[in-house]
Amino acid sequence: MYNSFIATAIAKIATQKGVRGDIAKVVESADHDSPLNRIALTYNAFNNQRRQATIAEKETGVRGEDPIAKPEQLLSFVQEVMNQVCWQARRLHNANLQEEYANGIDFTQDVGEQVGVYTENSNITEYVDDDFLALNNLQSWLAGKMNYLTDIEPLYYFSQSEQDPASGGWISKYNTMSFGDSQSAMDTIIEELEEKSERLETEEAASFDFTVAA
DSSP states (O other): OOSOSHHHHHHHHHTSSSHHHHHHHHHHHSSOSOHHHHHHHHHHHHHHHHHHHHHHHHHHSSOOOOOSSOTTHHHHHHHHHHHHHHHHHHHHHHHHHSOOOTTSOOHHHHHHHHHTOOOOHHHHHHHHHHHHHHHHHHHHHHHHHTTTOSOOOOOOSEEEEEEOTTTOOEEEEEEESSHHHHHHHHHHHHHHHHHHHHHHHHHHHHHOOOOOOO
């Protein structure tokens, strides 16, 4: 496959807890060299398993075993893969900005192994664009299989939602259509997480009772 962050993005998701991590583990176990085809094969496996579960229910009154996730969840999984592509690319971009250690070891070597791509920053956007086009083709294929759905979101380079405190529903916070805009969104997310961590640490230090009870 061309220089791509997709395989390592899926591997990263597979380390997560929850249904997306479980889906990623199934994808990684599918029998194909291409991670894109492994996702397509996983959709087929989920769809076939659900169909067999429905048939068993009709024939025996007892539903068969359903897949670990609905086939429709592969659509949001593809978006999560694209999100991780951007995070992986950001890691490599930032590593490339670092100077070599004094002992001559290139810091980018380890990062390159982890993200699956070795390249200069001038090439990263091109590789992310290629991954986006490939994943967009895959999402279009999946959408064609699910033409009964009427609310399929387009694939974004980076997409993140947050819960609305008022309604409890989920609203889009970031929907970017370029790697450059995705970098800005990810930088903001990291800054917000660091600020939150510092605030919580300060609150803990200020509120902890260090006195000894009499």
